Amino acid sequence: MFFGLSVLSTIANAQIKIGVELAVTGPAAAIGAPSKNAVLLWPKQIAGQRVDYIILDDASDPSNAVRNAHKLISEDKVDLIVGPNTTPNALAMLDVIAEGETPMVALAASAAIVSPPDGKRAWAFKMPQNDSHMATILTQHMADNHIRTVAFIGFADAYGDSWWREFSRLAELRKIKIVATERYNRTDTSVIGQTLKIMAAQPDAVLIAAAATPAVLPQRTLVERGYKGRIYQTHGIGTLDFLKVGGKEVEGTFFPTGPAVVAKQLPDGNPVKKTALDFTRRYEAAYGTDTMTQFAADAWGAYMLIANAIPQALSKAKPGTREFRAALRDALEQTHNLTVPQGVINMSPIDHVGLDQRSRVMGRIVGNKFTYAYGG
Template sequence: MLRIILSVFLTVFISITAFAEIKIGALLAISGPASHIGKPAEVILKELVKQHNQTHKEKIRLIIYDTKSQPKMAIQYAKKLIKKNRVDVIIGPNTTGSALAIIPVVQKAKVVTMTLVGGTSVVEPVKKYVFKSPQKTSTAIKKIKDYLLNNKITKIGVIADSGGFGQDGIKSLKKLSNGLEIVGIEKFNKSDANMTSQLSKLLNKKPQAILAWTVGSAGAKIAKNLRHLNQNILLIQSHGLADYYYIKLAGTSAEGSILPATKFIVADQLPDSDPQKLLLIEFNQKFGKLIKDSSVHAVYAYDAFMLIMKGFEISKAKNIPLVDALEQIKNFISVTGVYNLSKQDHCGLDEDSMVIIKVENGKFKLVER
């Protein structure tokens, strides 16, 4: 049943047996507001390491620290992983703010870091030792823009959180907004009880749709507040909300929401010709319940691990540093997409890795590939 996943493991790992023990450090939000992402990521990483260590002489040592969803904690533990634990590579953090915070630390130490965040600014401009496994915010914005223009929606109001992810969204939107009229931009803190005031200001400007850029429970609050004010206006959420967690929190207020998303969340609705479909279905058979009970974002931990292992394979084969090996990964099929990394692109995913989905009858429906 898991032949695809296992065959990928064999292909990736068979070439790294000459390495001594590999030390992988992980910075995960196991507690705090992003724990629904960090906890399942921890489970996935531990399982992947366990499977590897059962079948290979050279072992992987996984060292995990809980960032508590706080940038300061991420910095503290990044330094510990580098100076005390002397890790070969770091996976994480889970939040854009924490990822941005540790960049100076890992860059100075020259330790390859595969982040698990959406923010474009983490990898643009390119930082030599910093990579990411999720799609960039700018990629999701492009996908949304195409959908809007294809449906003759040009006038939008924008609401975004004041944190790293929200402001990264505003930055990307302003840069890529050609063809769209942004009637207003409102900000909020993710800890705010509601966003009714900001949404009212936007609605008064008569947009055709509201675009919200945030993650977690704040997105559900926006959906509820907006439906209290207006039952009919189109709500578009970020790729950070393309998650079962969103539907659980927002309930019926999530109905009709449009979101850019990874293919994983609608894998069974993809055509058989899609190169990712078989892997997605088999991944779902292994980790599906964990993901549905927590967050789709946890899949990024799987992708990060597999990319790193592929990097070690190339590093050994060509006798080059891991950072250079990662930049040579091409056409690598994984859960989030087909990766093509380079010196100019430390994410390696384009719009083809995303789909547009809609919340319909409490489920996600594929709308546009």
């Protein structure tokens, strides 16, 4: 499905073309919608050059994401792709961007998208924090709160796999025993069997490694079955739809998050607070109070990253050429000390994310809102 940006694409022969590949419909729509909202705020000029933004919807389907990537590169001749915002779709697009020698700034989380940053991944970058960053602060919070046993339930896909790898490793280091491990699909309507196994293990806490509204299902089932321990989620829950669907059943949930999600409550000394607040005000002016999410902030960060790289690429080649795409890829890789709403970026040939501990804090759902809890 194609979404034209009439406001941003009034010039038929724009000098720079940026493809935007998102899950605007389907199970991951709650993630893609705020990303699209942020894209609609992107300026129509970068470095004095007009920009044509072409938005495609993959309907949360990896095969659609691949088709969209082929179209953007082969037909639309884009200079760069932003998105997708789900890990399976981003992984599915890697071969396409490498073949088309077109840089991709993914809005999905898994480190597998960019690591190792060679071969086909040489063209891939991403905005969200690696799961290892998030798992580090999450397990630290567990340890600080005397959690000794934990159960894990996550998506049965690349997102759940990545979280399991990082969480299980760090839990072992912090002497937190994992007493149950379960999986479920994003489209499942029941996890009663998995929940009963988790509750039989009597863990101090449960980590749900899922994203958007499908992350509500295990938590709701645990609460309905009378689980009284602490429940943790991942940064993938940072959507307004999660709060709406979860309601009182997700109240009190702890989760790692990018600082932009709780920008208004960050300590004044936080290094990204000013940038995060600036974007929050811009976004809320367009979409309403308390509407800003992790995924909107990541998309705005992508714009800032690209805007920082384009002048360098323009000094070496003309948009619409293979040489410009290569120069743009190189400029992205050389990003240094760029503050975006979610952290400070320092990329390199061995790091296509470039974020450090300044990119995450712990949040908590209080009063059906995402609030600041810990760190930063």
